[in-house]
Structures are given as structure tokens and as C-alpha cells.
Amino acid sequence: MKTGEMLVGPAKTLFMDEISTGLDSSTTFQIVKCLQQVVHLTESTITMSLLQPDTETFDLFDDVILLSEGQIVYQGPRENALEFFESCGFMCPERKGIADFLQEVTSRKDQEQYWADRCKSYRYIPVSEFVQRFKSFHVGEKLKYELKIPYNKNQSHDAAVVFKKYLVTKREMLKASWNKELLLLRRNASVYIFKSVQFIILAFIGVTLFIRTKMHTRSEDDGSIYNKTLLLSLIINMYIGRAEIAFTVARVPVIFKQRDLLFHPMWVYTLPTFLLRLPICLLDSISWVAILYYGVGLAPEASRFFKHFLLIFLIQNVGGGLFRLIAGVCRKMNIANTFGTLALLLIFLLGGFILPNAQIPYWLGWLTWTLPLSYGFKSLAINEFFAARWMNKISSDNVTSLGITILENMDVPTQETWYWIGVASLLGFAVLFNVLFTFALMYLDRKLLFPHLKEITTNFPIIYI
Numbered sequence: 001m002k003t004g005e006m007l008v009g010p011a012k013t014l015f016m017d018e019i020s021t022g023l024d025s026s027t028t029f030q031i032v033k034c035l036q037q038v039v040h041l042t043e044s045t046i047t048m049s050l051l052q053p054d055t056e057t058f059d060l061f062d063d064v065i066l067l068s069e070g071q072i073v074y075q076g077p078r079e080n081a082l083e084f085f086e087s088c089g090f091m092c093p094e095r096k097g098i099a100d101f102l103q104e105v106t107s108r109k110d111q112e113q114y115w116a117d118r119c120k121s122y123r124y125i126p127v128s129e130f131v132q133r134f135k136s137f138h139v140g141e142k143l144k145y146e147l148k149i150p151y152n153k154n155q156s157h158d159a160a161v162v163f164k165k166y167l168v169t170k171r172e173m174l175k176a177s178w179n180k181e182l183l184l185l186r187r188n189a190s191v192y193i194f195k196s197v198q199f200i201i202l203a204f205i206g207v208t209l210f211i212r213t214k215m216h217t218r219s220e221d222d223g224s225i226y227n228k229t230l231l232l233s234l235i236i237n238m239y240i241g242r243a244e245i246a247f248t249v250a251r252v253p254v255i256f257k258q259r260d261l262l263f264h265p266m267w268v269y270t271l272p273t274f275l276l277r278l279p280i281c282l283l284d285s286i287s288w289v290a291i292l293y294y295g296v297g298l299a300p301e302a303s304r305f306f307k308h309f310l311l312i313f314l315i316q317n318v319g320g321g322l323f324r325l326i327a328g329v330c331r332k333m334n335i336a337n338t339f340g341t342l343a344l345l346l347i348f349l350l351g352g353f354i355l356p357n358a359q360i361p362y363w364l365g366w367l368t369w370t371l372p373l374s375y376g377f378k379s380l381a382i383n384e385f386f387a388a389r390w391m392n393k394i395s396s397d398n399v400t401s402l403g404i405t406i407l408e409n410m411d412v413p414t415q416e417t418w419y420w421i422g423v424a425s426l427l428g429f430a431v432l433f434n435v436l437f438t439f440a441l442m443y444l445d446r447k448l449l450f451p452h453l454k455e456i457t458t459n460f461p462i463i464y465i
Helices: 002-008 025-042 078-087 099-105 127-136 138-148 172-189 191-209 222-260 266-296 303-332 333-349 365-370 372-385 402-409 418-445
Strands: 012-016 045-049 063-070 071-077
Touching: 002 025, 002 045, 012 138, 012 266, 063 078, 071 078, 071 127, 071 138, 078 099, 078 127, 099 266, 099 365, 127 266, 172 191, 191 222, 191 266, 222 266, 222 333, 222 372, 222 402, 222 418, 266 303, 303 372, 303 418, 333 365, 333 372, 372 402
Parallel strands: 012 045
Antiparallel strands: 063 071
16 A cells, blocks of 8 residues: 555655565566566556566566675666676576575675686675776666766756645545545444444443433422433533544554655645535534433423424534644644543533633633533523523523523523524534644654654665676
């Protein structure tokens, strides 16, 4: 997969070290043959080292670089390699593999067997002498001449200049990214199925805690019990998005590699990620509401059922977007888990549903308006307690409706329009978190993810065959 990414990326030079390890000669030949076609079709360069390649594989290479004792003994066309060593007095036997001959002819132990002129006594030729002889060989002289000529940019063809950052259209990039995310979603289907089953079990546990047969009366005390039911839906559906941390952190190294190689802009990755999570959130929301809503005995009107479902769906998307943002910023599992837990703690404590707004210190009260679950809780409470079964009853003061009294006790606005304010706010937070997630992947430095890596040097080593 990594080789495939490099082949389709903008890199025109690849360095491949001992790719034949553990492979038979036939498989090695097929791989090198494929890479040879890539080189010739794309006019790119591949420098490769192989362990004892056979003759057929060796013949696929255009040029050969022979290293010995840290020095370049020969560098040039494959066809001239034997000619050079013949000029030095060494001959490759007919049944001997050329690659093996090149590796052994510079060895003190094996060199003598290839001595060609038996009329003259053999003398060991060290590597340094081979290097000097190569400089006077016609291939070495040609190479030296080419290196002396400075590069003239004015002679470059106009087509060599690229004016676009991404050569593929946005539509094609989005389609490719969509197919890739869909494929990964199918591969990880077991994980999402397990998460959904876990979610359903939690819904049944919630029903057993607040079973409707024990909630047949309507009073201010009953309102506090229903309030706890709403809090259960709020917290569980927010917390379920925490799984996005593990999914995103595992993908981050590949995401940053593809970003730096200009495979595609970051929104091409984040948009399909967000859209493909919508059906999963939809199914989880349906499962939760279908089990809990009537199992607990919330407002029976169909309109309020669907309004409750809409809020649960939006809360799940807000949670998923928030935890993707945390993972995109932190980019390490232990750090992301720490900040994820801290974010949940702040949201729960300052959201106005565990502690009423009146009990939150005044210098922290403004944070309530910046937290998504404060809007979600208000909308859930308004949707429930504005139902006819609550509004048609009078509270203990014999003046105010029971629903209004319960909302006032919870420090929740008593205007029904606040439901739609909460819906719009949750939708805005879901979009905001995903946009910030995109910006985090676009502009954060990759070095923060791998601080222990050194700068990549531009002095690449010469790889030999």
C-alpha cells in the first residue's frame, strides 16, 4: 500500500532497499518488471538494491551502481559494466551470473578466479585502483563531463512547469476519498456493530432505571425524575462519540503523509468522514429513541417524539465532531484521551444541567453559553415539559402550570421557541467542530506528531546492486 501511494504521488524518484527479501526469484522478477514499466512510462527514477538477483532480473535494469568499501567502482549503463572490468583484465565466465560477478570481482578472496590473461601473473587490484581506472573509462569520462555542465533552467520545456497545486479535479479527488472512506467503513463494520450493540444495551439499562410503570403520577417530584431521564439521554449520546478519538488518532500518520505529498486538500478527507458517519448516527439515534422514549414514558405526542429524536441525532454529531477535533489537535492517544476527558468534565459541570446556572460562579457563567450541551439540555427539557400533560396541570402555587414550574426549578427558559434555538445551536456546533477539525489537519505542523524524528537529509545514499 505504501509503495502504491508513492507511485501515484508526486515523487519522481524512489529509493528501494532489498525489496526481494523473503521472495522467490519469479516474484522478484514480476515486481521489478512492473517497476521498470512504471519508470519508462512516467519517466521517473528508481534506485534499488537487491540480494543476489538472477540474470533475468538483472537484465531489467538500465543502469548499475557498484559500491565497494564505501566507494563507487562503477556507475553507468548495465551493458558497459562487463566491458569496464574486461579493460581491467577480468572476465565473467559464461555460466556465471553477472550480478554475482560484479559483487565478487572487487573482493580480495574471489577476485583471482576472474583473472583473464593467464599469460601474465595475477596481481590483486584494490578498490581504489578500480575507482581511478573508472575515471579514465569512457563511461566515467562521459559522466564527469555531464556533471561539469551547470543546469540551465531556461532550456526547460514549458510543460515542465506546473501551475496547479492539485492536478486532479476536486470532483475526482472527492470521489476517490469517498470510496476509500466507504471501503474502510466496511472493513471496520464489526467495530461499529459492536458499538451499536453496546449502545442498545445502555438504552435497555436506561429503561430499567426509569421504567414507565413507576412513573404514572404527574407532580414536581416526577419532573425531577423525568429530568434525570433527559440527562441520561444527553450524556450517553454525547459520550458515545468518544470512540472517534481512537479512529482518528490511528489515521493521523497517513493523513499527514498524504497532506504533505499533496494527494488532496484536507476537506476532501474530512467531508466524507463526516457524511459517512451520519447514517451510523441516524441508526444509533433511532435505536436509542425507539427503546428509551416510550419505555420510560416521555411525552406521547408524535411531534414531540420526532423533536426528541432530532435532538439526539444532533447531539451525537456534536460529540463526534468534538472528539475528532480533539484527536486532530492532540494526535496521540494518551494526550487525546486526557483532553477528551477534561472537555467532557467542563461540559458536564458548566453546562447548566448538573449544576443550575444560578449555582455556577458568576465569573464562569459565560462559559455556559459556549457549551453545546447547555443548549441540548434546554431543548430536551422544553420539548418534554411543554407537553399537554404537564402544561394542563397546575403546580402547588395554584397559579403556574406544572411544566413551567419544573422548567423554572431547573433554570431553563420558559419560551417554547428556545427549542429551535437549541436545535440551531447544536447544528452550528456540529458544523463548527468539523470545520475546526479540517483546519487543524491543514495548518498544524506534522513535527508535533513525531517530535523524535530528525530532519530528512538531502544527501541520499547510493544504493547498489
